[in-house]
Amino acid sequence: MSILEVNNxxxxxxxxxxxxxxxxxxxxxxxxxxxxxxxxxKSTLLNCFVGRLEPDTGSxxxxxxxxxxxxxxxxxxxxxxxxxxxxxxxxxLTLIENVMIPAFAKRDGAFxxxxxxxxxxxxDLHAQAMEMLSDVGLDAKAEELAGQLSRGDKxxxxxxxxxxxxxxxxxxxxxxxxxSRGDTNNTIDLMKRIAQRGVTMVVIEHDMHVVxxxxxxxxxxxxxxxxxxxxxxxIKGDPRVQDAYxxxxxx
Ligand SMILES: Nc1ncnc2c1ncn2[C@@H]1O[C@H](COP(=O)(O)OP(=O)(O)O)[C@@H](O)[C@H]1O
Ligand SMILES: [Mg+2]
Numbered sequence: 001m002s003i004l005e006v007n008n009x010x011x012x013x014x015x016x017x018x019x020x021x022x023x024x025x026x027x028x029x030x031x032x033x034x035x036x037x038x039x040x041x042k043s044t045l046l047n048c049f050v051g052r053l054e055p056d057t058g059s060x061x062x063x064x065x066x067x068x069x070x071x072x073x074x075x076x077x078x079x080x081x082x083x084x085x086x087x088x089x090x091x092x093l094t095l096i097e098n099v100m101i102p103a104f105a106k107r108d109g110a111f112x113x114x115x116x117x118x119x120x121x122x123x124d125l126h127a128q129a130m131e132m133l134s135d136v137g138l139d140a141k142a143e144e145l146a147g148q149l150s151r152g153d154k155x156x157x158x159x160x161x162x163x164x165x166x167x168x169x170x171x172x173x174x175x176x177x178x179x180s181r182g183d184t185n186n187t188i189d190l191m192k193r194i195a196q197r198g199v200t201m202v203v204i205e206h207d208m209h210v211v212x213x214x215x216x217x218x219x220x221x222x223x224x225x226x227x228x229x230x231x232x233x234x235i236k237g238d239p240r241v242q243d244a245y246x247x248x249x250x251x
Contacts, residue, residue, distance in 0.1 A: 003029075004026040004202070005061040006022055006061075007058055018041045022224070022225065022226055023226060030200060030217060031191070032201070033203050036220055036221035049067060049082075049202075050072055050082050062078060079166075080167060081165045081170050083159060083162055083175055084173055089146045095142050096130060099160050102162070103164040129160075132160040132164040136157070155177075155179065159194075163194065172202070188209075217231060220244060
């Protein structure tokens, strides 16, 4: 059964067709990777799932409900969380505070800074946030400022900020970008643990080691169109995929 259904989505930026009749079905409880060369439209597509962009035409349905025309925080409250391509964390706050904010937002809706004082004193949310930090291996740094973290740790913090929302669907835009091989492998293990809990994941990823370690289904996007969708074993040798990358990636 598919949890996310994308039908004939088109998105133009001026004269540029960023998405051209995109169709995608993500089965509940699976890890679905979206790969493709730079500029293929991967981030644009993800933005259409979280309400940051509205498709010009087409439909996006999550759990039987249309995601079009509703606000990002409402989509988030339906159970969709996202790790952005560029980490979006609060650098001047501690790690534990960073993780408490999305927990609060999921429960109470759009976050307002003036409510911060009441959030910070909520024991339940604090305990949940702490659990998530230990999940991603950052519990020892809970009271440090997020802005001082390494790039890999910032990404892990972002994952904790998503997980604390107990999402049904987790969207990850290049989760291992800029990470060392060691950090990448830790992230793969972490994502495997998340998948085992039944969380559906859509992951955009350049690193083929990550893609083939995690994905059960792969959609290949090129110039705004899904050119192939298949299981990893079939994608590896597909000449259309090799062509799309023009030797830019090693499959
Ligand atoms: N907000 C925008 N305005 C204009 N063009 C954009 C915008 N966002 C993306 N694009 C263009 O759309 C195409 C797809 O971009 P993107 O979705 O970021 O690709 P990917 O994530 O696959 O690298 C690119 O040509 C990019 O320059
Ligand atoms: Mg991108």
